[in-house]
Amino acid sequence: MSVFLIRRLFGAIVVMWAVATLVFFMLRIVPGDPIAAMLADAGGPDEIAAMRAKLGLDQSMLVQYFKWFALMLEGDLGTSLYGSHQPVTQIILEALPRTLSLALIAFVIAVAIAVPAGIISATRRNTATDTAVSFAAFLGLSMPDFWLAILLIIVFAANLQWLPAIGYVPLSEGFWPWLKHLILPAIAVGTAFSAIIARMIRSALLEVLKADYMRTAAAKGLTGRKMMLGHALPNAMIPVITVIGIAFALLISGAVVVENVFAIKGLGRVLIEGILNRDYPVVQGAVLIVSAFFVLSNLLVDLLYGVIDPRIRYS
């Protein structure tokens, strides 16, 4: 277990380093200049040069990179180039709980819908129910998340007034206030995710239901429910978990887009504002954190395999 973990953690760190480095250089290579964005038309050449020196942007890219990297190893991600020059870690720590809350609720809603939907369409294969579920999944996959977000706001916030349209309330101010602000954005983010998982569960189940051990279970005279939950589903989840890991990427990138529609100041907002302003440290920090989540979710998937499938026990 520990050897496996250490190897995977090491791999994760290498991936994160590669992503961070890539982003560092890409930001500086693509056209656009933070100083120009900052000073707009106001500054003359002297002011621009002074500002550049102050922010360390006059040094060569490699020097900048090593300085940034050295600081990062100490946990210092630098400060924003704008406003009150807030530390990047602080900006991220403020934004992170919002994005994580959104992703979590989206995940829970998506799985809660996908699992029963997948089971129903697999057990009623080629019936009207199956077709209806397939159609819903197809619809869910083809609707752009921002468009769904707007639709949800119009129906459930503006017209029915069941749920708030925008904003975020931290969990510390109560579970329901927190949850009710997240339900609509979570549905917008989670729908495509849910559709993918439901399709996956359906096809994995159809495969598993043909297995010899399902016939053994049937020969024991088990109920359909026991056969499904006790025998078919645990096996069907093995391939599905891989997809959940990959689809988690979809969820985070979805959150980044949808946050903007719901005016939730999460990582997505931070990232987009940072990119528009060429706020290098902020973008670098945010990307680093997002990549950390990708890598972590993959690691989690690998560990989950070991829990679900006894044939894979890491030693």
Added chain:
Amino acid sequence: MTLLRVENLAIDLVRDGHRHRLVHDASFSVERGETLAVVGESGSGKSLSALAVIGLISEGLEVAGGTIHFDGRDLSALDAEEMRGLRGSDIAMIFQEPMTSLNPVRSIGAQLTEGMRLKLGLSRREARERAVGLLTEVGISDPEARLLQYPHQISGGMRQRVMIAIALACQPKLILADEPTTALDVTIQGQILELIARLCKEHGVGLVLITHNLGIVARYSQNVCVMYGGRVVETAPAAELYVHPLHPYTRGLLASVPRLSQARGTGLVPIEGAPPDPMEVIPGCRFHPRCPMATEECSAKVPVARHAGAHMVACWNAELAEPEMA
């Protein structure tokens, strides 16, 4: 009262509105605590007949005729839920493939106890205790530790022993064993067969032992039913069948079985030709293209099963079959 009486069982494959008969007019019966061996080359309809008895023939197949009486009840009159109630607790089944017949992600203990908890209403602990006893009975050492293991951690022979324990778990009256040793190493085939036969005898369980090896069943069964191409061609008491096989196919099978009384390598006469494609329509007796005794009648009319002494035989020329054994 006969434990299991199957009469004129017909099983059809139904595909895009077409019907194709896979099992024709099969009849056999099993007395309480006795063993019936069902023998035939692969594709002869043995598994389908057994699956029909336990109500588990796969989608696309359909019981198209005949009756199955079990323990005084007409199984065709039962609905799906009543049939499910019977499975495991009255009729159990052991399958051919021990490597894939156990769920890879559930422990041996979980797979062994779940039936007992459901069917016998045992508590978790009672079921565990009974499971330990069953594993001991099927010859598995250190049963407590085995309960915690997973199928991939034990050998094929061991898995088949677990399958036997699962079959016995809820004290069924009948066990259907579908080629339980075919997938196993030859060195342990005898042990496993011996074990199934002995446990069924001890527990008074009726046994349908399916095999494609006629030689192997001589010791374990009271009656033998020989199937060919989806039909029962001959049924007789085992002792009788070995001495006086009437159907040319049975005689062919027997001739291809090595005997202790024969010098090794002599007298082994395999039946010429291959078993028929179940999709092929063969007029008359399905065996006639391979039969050394076939007459014109054989290719024209399906032979009717009839009594010949202790035998039931479906062959137009069965009387001509002089026992070759001396």
